[in-house]
Amino acid sequence: MVAFGKKLKETQIQEWQRYxxxxxxxxxxxxxxxxxxxxxxxxxxxxLKDFSKMLDKQIEKIVLFLWEQQGQLARRLSNLGEQHADVSNISELQEAYREVGWDLLRLLFFVEMNAIGLRKILKKFDKRFGYRFTNYYVKTRANHPYSQLRQVLRHVGIEAVVGTISRNLADLQDHQGSCVSIYDRPTHPLPDPVIDSIKAAVDRLTNSTNFLEYLGKHALIVQEELPTPTKDHVLDERYHFMSLLLNLVSTFLYMVNTYIIVPTADDYSISLGAAATVCGVVIGAMAVAQVFSSIYFSAWSNKSYFRPLVFSSIVLLVGNTLYALAYDLDSIYVLLIGRLCCGLGSARAVNRRYISDCVPLKMRMQASAGFVSASALGMACGPALACVLQTQFKLFNITFNENTLPGWVMALAWLIYLLWLWISFREPSSYEDEDSVVSQDAKAELLENGELEDAQPLILSLEEKQYDEEEEEEEEEECDISEEAPEEAKKPVTSIVSAYKLLTPSVKVQLFVYFMLKYAMEIVLAESSVITTYYFVWSTTNVASFLACLGVTVLPINIFVGSYISNVFEERQILLASEILICLGIILSFHIIAPYSVPQYICSALITFVSAEVLEGVNLSLLSRVMPSRLSRGTYNGGLLSTEAGTLARVIADGTITLAGYWGMSRLLNVTLLPSLIICISSIVATCLSYNSLY
Structure with a gap:
């Protein structure tokens, strides 16, 4: 990764350099x-005071230039608007509007580069002195009525120019006078590339999302702020659709495998002579093993994707077979070993890394959304499938019933997947120095072929720039709080400890929030069978149907939040509101007033689960923005850290359920909810303390 100072200098629009x-x-x-x-x-x-004044002057310089350029664009648009009456020069008007559009795109690129620079310098300050400065600066500047900071980070007012250009271009292209803006969805897409480019630039600056983009953020596959076309060109050669599909199917099957046993885990434990609350250990055994498997699978994916996927499928096949055989062997230990094997076969780190490393940037958001959708569908299909497997028979002295059939069905599914994987998967070609700077020969070839110009029309020149000794020394100062050497700062971290040292307070808070939401969700899901059986005498079918309904809400909720809510409110506002709703759902779940009713349980569980789903999207979106760049790749990446935090939350939650069983079934609900409430309140306090650093 090139240092931002160097990249900024290389990509500046030269005539605007001093602004x-x-x-x-x-x-x-x-x-x-x-x-x-x-x-x-x-x-x-x-x-604090001195640096604030320096930043104020820098921002004022940017904003005044921005207003000047907007005024010039407005005058040009006004002059073009007066020429609409002359229908003889439509083609000339279209070209004139396109020229204004490209100039607007240059201005948007100018704003984007400055916004990135501002965020990076705030982050750099926080690494040295803690997050006191960002908290102070945003608090005193962002909400002030005369705020110029909002002009850079939110570019208030520029949308009007965007709307004028898009509407007039559409009007000239459609002789019937249909006024289409860049946010409409016409039957026939507008052919002008400037419209799509402007829309993409505006969406990046405003952090506007649609459902696909919002859903893709759940995967925490960090997108590059200023991606280079060369890297995407390399990834095109490594991309293979069937291999991507196999990774998504692996994700789906693993989530089905995780939740298919939840409705019957308590009955299975009782049939083997254990207490019903041992279901917490049975469910959590998979998560315990996943804590370790995520690390070695992430490391393994540095060298291969095919071999870890094959290993994962074999281990899951063996684990599910052991899970099913535990009934006839009458051994709770075989049952637990089977679930541990299933956790050791968790290849989600490989699935995520494949998308991050082998899918071209232009398709990565869709692939990320596919990853999250596969997880959500698997989460819903698991309990739904358990609901269907309500039968009992014997074959070759092997028992098939509602407890063992989930294991047999998943063993068969992984066997079929293994054969498909062996036949269809294509190992990506090896690559070296993927994160290095593009060579001059490669740049020259791209420029000659016109690829670089098409992909980055705003970069006026990418010729090699010679740096004097002072600038070379300045680049050597590009380091984090640990004062790493420049070359070391470009490399992925090599251990969990090194990764933890890079985490800023904002990242730690967001990882804690992720821990909290996964803990709350696991308590709701894992103890549902025990709680509903004790209070409401629900059958396995009722429990499975309830869990399947909860899982089905995932995609509709993300559609609503991604398409509407996230475009109206700031992500940090949604984050805090979701945490408060989870807290409310937990409070409503407590059994304080007898009798405990079905409506109370369903409403509280629904509030908690849905709020946690909303929270997960905005939490991972914010986490991807504040995560250090060195954690975007390598074994110990941001995705692995979030996975470890979530898996650890599930392990502790499942362990809490089993331990709470020693206090008796009548106290189980309140005992398990109390830690959830404490953790949730703590996360709300932590979010409030770091709220301004999430701007």
Whole structure:
């Protein structure tokens, strides 16, 4: 990854160079402050004030230039509007509007580069001094009525220019006068590439989403802020649709495997002579093993994708077979070993890495959405399938019933998948130095073929720039809090400890929020069979139907939030509101007033589960933005950290259910909900403390 200061200089629109944020100056100032604090020359209060004034001047420079350019675009559009009456020059008007569109795109690119630079310098300051500065600066500037910060980070007012260009271009293309804006969905797409480019630029700046983009964020596959076409060109050669499909099927089957046993785990435990609450250990055994399997599968995927997927399928085949045979062997230990094997076969890290490493950038969001959709469908299909498997018979002295059939069905499914994988999967070609800077020969070839110009029309020049000694020294100062060498700072981290050291307070808070929501969801799902049997005498079919209905809500909720809610409210607002709703759902779940009713249980579970689903989307979206760039790739990446946090939450939640069983069934519900409530309140407090750093 190229240092941002260098990338900013290379991609600047040259005639506007003096209006960009002076990232180099600000970065040197941060380093100077660090040295002053070390020797005791300055206090934190002075540094906050002084750096704030510097940023204010930089932002004012950007905003004044932005207004000047908007005014020029507005005048040009006004002049073009007066020429609409002359129908003889439609083609000339179209071309003139396109020129304005490309100039607007240049301006949007200018704003985007400055917004990225501003966020990066705030993040750099926080690495050195904690998150006090971002909290202070955003709190005092963002909500002020004369705020110029909002002009850069939210670019208020520029949408009007966008709407005028898109509407007039559509009007000129459609002689019937249909006024189509960039946000409409016409039957026949507009042929002008400038419209699509403007829409993409506006969506990036406003963080606008549609359902597909919002759903894709759940996968925590970090998107590059300024992707290079060369890297995507390389990935095109590695992409294979059937291999991607096999990864998505693996994701789906694993989630089915996880939740298919939830409705019957308590009955299975009782049939083997254990207590009903041992279902927590049975369900959680898979998550315990996944804590370790995620790490070695992530490391394995550095060298191969095919071999870990084959290993995963074999282990899951064996694990499900052991799970099913435990009934006839009358052994709770065989049952637990089977579930541990299933957890050891968790290849979700491989599935995620394949999308991140082998799917072209232009398709990565769709593939990420497919990954999340496969998980959601598997979560719903698991209990639904358990609902269907309500039969009993014997074959070759092997018992097939509602307890063992989930194991046999999943063993058969993994056997079929293994054969399909062996026949159809194609190992991606090896690659070296994937994250290195593009060579000059490659750049020249792309420029000659016109690929680089088409992919990045706003970059006026990508010729090699010579840096003087001062600039070389400045690049050497590009380091994090641990003062790593420049080459070291570009490499992926090599251990969990190294990854943890890179985490800022904002990232730690978001990982804690993710832990909380997974803990709350697991309590609702894992103890549902025990609770509903004790209070309402529900059958396995009723429990399975209830869980399947909860799972079915995942996609509709994400459609609603991704298409509407996330475009109206800031993500940090949705984050805090969702946490409060989870807290409300947990409080409503407590058994305080007898009798405990079905409506109370269903409503509280629905509020908790749905709120957690909403929270997961915005939480992972924010996490992907605040996650350090070094954690976007390699074995110990951001996706692995979030997976570990979520898996650990499930392990602790399932263990809590089993331990709570020692206090008796009458106290089980309240005992398991109390830790959920404490963790949820703690996450709300942590979110409030880091709220401004999520701007």
């Amino acid at each position: 960009y944020i002076n990232y180099k100056l600000l970065k040197k100032k941060v380093n100077q402050y660090a040295r002053q604090i070390e020797v005791g020359d300055q206090d934190h209060y002075y540094i």
